[in-house]
Amino acid sequence: PSKINLKDYQKPSFDVETVSLDIKLFEDHAQVDSTLKMVRQSAGDIVLFGEDLELLALSMNGEALSAERYELSAGKLTISDAPDEVTLALQVRICPQTNTALEGFYMAGSGDETMFVTQCEPEGFRKITFYPDRPDVLAIFTTRLEADKRYPTLLANGNLVEAGEMIDAPNRHYAIWHDPTNKPSYLFACVVADLDVLADSYTTSEGREVLLEVYAKSADIDKCTVGMQALKDSMQWDEVNYGRAYDLDRYMIVAVSQFNMGAMENKGLNIFNTACVLSSPETTTDTRSFSVKAIIAHEYFHNWTGNRITCRDWFQLCLKEGFTVYRDQSFSADQQSSAVQRIDDVATLRAHQFAEDAGPLAHPVRPESFVEINNFYTTTVYEKGAEIVRMIANTLGADDFRKGTDEYFRRYDGQAVTVEDFLSALSITNGKVEDFIDWYRQPGTPVVSGHQDYDSATQTLTITLSQQTRHVSGFDAPKPLPIPVATALFDKESGKIIAESMLLLDQATQTFTFEGVSAEPVVSLLRDFSAPVQLNYDYQDEDLAFLLKHETNGFNRWQVTQMLVNRILLPTQGTKSNPDVYLAALAQTLPVLAGEDAMLAARLLDIPSAQELAAAIPEDYDPEVVKAQREGLYQQLAEALKDQWEMLYKQLPLHSYEDSAEARGERALRNVVLDMALSANVEGAVEWAQQQYDNASCMTERFGALKAMVNHQVANADAYLADFYQRFQADDLVIDLWFSVQASADNVNADVIKSLLAHEDFDWNTPNRVRSVISAFTSQPTALWTQQGLDIYTDVIKKLDDSNPMIASRLLQVLARWNTLAEPRRQMAHSQLLDVQQQVSSKHVHESLSSVLGA
Numbered sequence: 001p002s003k004i005n006l007k008d009y010q011k012p013s014f015d016v017e018t019v020s021l022d023i024k025l026f027e028d029h030a031q032v033d034s035t036l037k038m039v040r041q042s043a044g045d046i047v048l049f050g051e052d053l054e055l056l057a058l059s060m061n062g063e064a065l066s067a068e069r070y071e072l073s074a075g076k077l078t079i080s081d082a083p084d085e086v087t088l089a090l091q092v093r094i095c096p097q098t099n100t101a102l103e104g105f106y107m108a109g110s111g112d113e114t115m116f117v118t119q120c121e122p123e124g125f126r127k128i129t130f131y132p133d134r135p136d137v138l139a140i141f142t143t144r145l146e147a148d149k150r151y152p153t154l155l156a157n158g159n160l161v162e163a164g165e166m167i168d169a170p171n172r173h174y175a176i177w178h179d180p181t182n183k184p185s186y187l188f189a190c191v192v193a194d195l196d197v198l199a200d201s202y203t204t205s206e207g208r209e210v211l212l213e214v215y216a217k218s219a220d221i222d223k224c225t226v227g228m229q230a231l232k233d234s235m236q237w238d239e240v241n242y243g244r245a246y247d248l249d250r251y252m253i254v255a256v257s258q259f260n261m262g263a264m265e266n267k268g269l270n271i272f273n274t275a276c277v278l279s280s281p282e283t284t285t286d287t288r289s290f291s292v293k294a295i296i297a298h299e300y301f302h303n304w305t306g307n308r309i310t311c312r313d314w315f316q317l318c319l320k321e322g323f324t325v326y327r328d329q330s331f332s333a334d335q336q337s338s339a340v341q342r343i344d345d346v347a348t349l350r351a352h353q354f355a356e357d358a359g360p361l362a363h364p365v366r367p368e369s370f371v372e373i374n375n376f377y378t379t380t381v382y383e384k385g386a387e388i389v390r391m392i393a394n395t396l397g398a399d400d401f402r403k404g405t406d407e408y409f410r411r412y413d414g415q416a417v418t419v420e421d422f423l424s425a426l427s428i429t430n431g432k433v434e435d436f437i438d439w440y441r442q443p444g445t446p447v448v449s450g451h452q453d454y455d456s457a458t459q460t461l462t463i464t465l466s467q468q469t470r471h472v473s474g475f476d477a478p479k480p481l482p483i484p485v486a487t488a489l490f491d492k493e494s495g496k497i498i499a500e501s502m503l504l505l506d507q508a509t510q511t512f513t514f515e516g517v518s519a520e521p522v523v524s525l526l527r528d529f530s531a532p533v534q535l536n537y538d539y540q541d542e543d544l545a546f547l548l549k550h551e552t553n554g555f556n557r558w559q560v561t562q563m564l565v566n567r568i569l570l571p572t573q574g575t576k577s578n579p580d581v582y583l584a585a586l587a588q589t590l591p592v593l594a595g596e597d598a599m600l601a602a603r604l605l606d607i608p609s610a611q612e613l614a615a616a617i618p619e620d621y622d623p624e625v626v627k628a629q630r631e632g633l634y635q636q637l638a639e640a641l642k643d644q645w646e647m648l649y650k651q652l653p654l655h656s657y658e659d660s661a662e663a664r665g666e667r668a669l670r671n672v673v674l675d676m677a678l679s680a681n682v683e684g685a686v687e688w689a690q691q692q693y694d695n696a697s698c699m700t701e702r703f704g705a706l707k708a709m710v711n712h713q714v715a716n717a718d719a720y721l722a723d724f725y726q727r728f729q730a731d732d733l734v735i736d737l738w739f740s741v742q743a744s745a746d747n748v749n750a751d752v753i754k755s756l757l758a759h760e761d762f763d764w765n766t767p768n769r770v771r772s773v774i775s776a777f778t779s780q781p782t783a784l785w786t787q788q789g790l791d792i793y794t795d796v797i798k799k800l801d802d803s804n805p806m807i808a809s810r811l812l813q814v815l816a817r818w819n820t821l822a823e824p825r826r827q828m829a830h831s832q833l834l835d836v837q838q839q840v841s842s843k844h845v846h847e848s849l850s851s852v853l854g855a
């Protein structure tokens, strides 16, 4: 398979004006008839892409094309010497029933619960029919679906035009849908199923009455109200914050249990992984439920950032994803404490994106080449992409950012554009914005180091900052990037802020001067994480403890706890800290904060996960040592605050369920406190856990108790696991939790994983289930990086390589840090990976492997 390069981009020779599709679904295949009206734009051939298709008929302008008039090879159908206006008619046969890759048109579910859905982004449409399947070809789609009446639900993009029965086949029916918006093929969707629907409506700011529908199987329909509300909230939020109203008369969401990722923003017909749309207090944890709302918002926001304005080519993926993630993060920040939202987003960024940027899979936010684009739906494109938009928004300020986004929508609506176009619109009030282009081009996480000097004679404080980015091979030598560093100076005496400013570090080294500073202040940097960088500043532990107490920025209060933890656990990263300062600072802060902001209080007790710590260790990483150190500090914390746990736990009694930010905060803190109390052997803590499980008002409480009992191996843990299974046996998403709590348990080992994989409810064809065991397992590096652990993990990759290469490749990417392991694990992992290379065939896994192996 060949590499595709950004620099080779060429416009298509033909545009498609309209396409009509007729998809007839039969017992063991589907027949797809398509008619494309195409118009020449420039010299060149007609190029249609197609994969896994059986071509049955092809005609051009009414004349059947004989085999010598076209070329069919390597996934392309090429027609040379075509006239300037062409109507192509194609007929192909596909087999959704055996499509296990879950890309294109595929069957999900089994038995009487089968349904058929599409996933076309990025290049799945070519598995439905031959088509110029590229995002810069926009067309008007009309879709006719025909199927057995056992599938009453027939949906496609846009508006329903007609539906009826087949006169000659009484058990069959059809529906015709028309989408009035010009769209690329990756936004095409259709569904053939037997589903219930929750309906509602929304009137837009422009006065359009929109029918809202969430489709799910009947047993799940009562779990759709949270998603429906989130949809309405998102529609309103986009009107208020970006002036964007919805543009069709109908918005549909369909829940499907087998889906490779979270959800898909198809025009007017979103398709969602059940895990990302269904939610109920009894079955869904608060964290999950909150992310359901965020994902609904994300897909809705794509309607403008992605669908109305789309990407010119797949290298520009961050254009829609980075901006849309920034938008969903801002939406979520409005639904809860914005500090906690920022903490969650930054914790994810640090754990996953920083690791990616530090290892062999590092790539720019806008990659320059790929073999398989599915391998580039990464945390770098999404989350680092969002951070760049955030830096721009903060640099411009709210008003100018809004002027810039208004300009973006005005200028490019209906077009397929590039990152440069985006920056050019955003820069109408401030040309500096265009300098951010280098953030899209340069891989690697910048390290910002700094120190301060105070001169009491002149009452001057100088802060010197410098930036450095590692040179990733294959790319130009790194250059300085524009890095906004939000800064506040705190008076040591009063604890009050004496100056605030946004420093712009855009050279290798720079000095910033503050005059009229009467005593040396404590400096708080990178407030609200104003740039996606690693910060090394010559703090004393006491400065950090001071900031924990006095910072008004909630995010930075968390950030200093994390700095302290890192200095304790990763002494090579800076000065070795004395844990006493950290423990004392928390002991003082926690009881106060617990009453003010329970969610933030819970987060201040965060100790980075083993994986996150591993990501910061460049070589000789020994998972056992990290685990021991991490658990040691956790234990120390639990014991140091032992007197507080009982009081805190009792302060937060179980009461009836409520879905407010405050109630969610209390539940989060109670679960953390319970775990701490079990660690510290607080008397009665085991009973608290059991009672919390038995009397739980919601899944957050029940699962929190179960997880704590499993991790602390309390006497009855197995009985509780069995009870949990019995109670929720019929609910796949809860059974996923049951698998994952075991697969990620502190004491998990390869045998446990093996038995979970052999469980009768395990299902290789359901990505959620595979992830509930295999991805959960990666949270325990001491078990994963063993001969047996790797055998299991790589067997899974080999097994999925053929049936679902997208998932196989994702799982493989998790092994990217093998190279940093201490021997003998490094050698062991290396030979495992080489062995995998001999046994896989998908281009997805091959591309990831060659990056991971550094080839």
Ligand code: B3K
Binding pocket: 121, 122, 261, 263, 264, 265, 298, 299, 302, 321, 374, 377
């Ligand atoms: N755009 C889709 C992701 C498609 C991934 C294909 N491998 C979901 C999203 O980002 O909203």
Ligand code: ZN
Binding pocket: 298, 302, 320, 321, 324
């Ligand atoms: Zn997205």
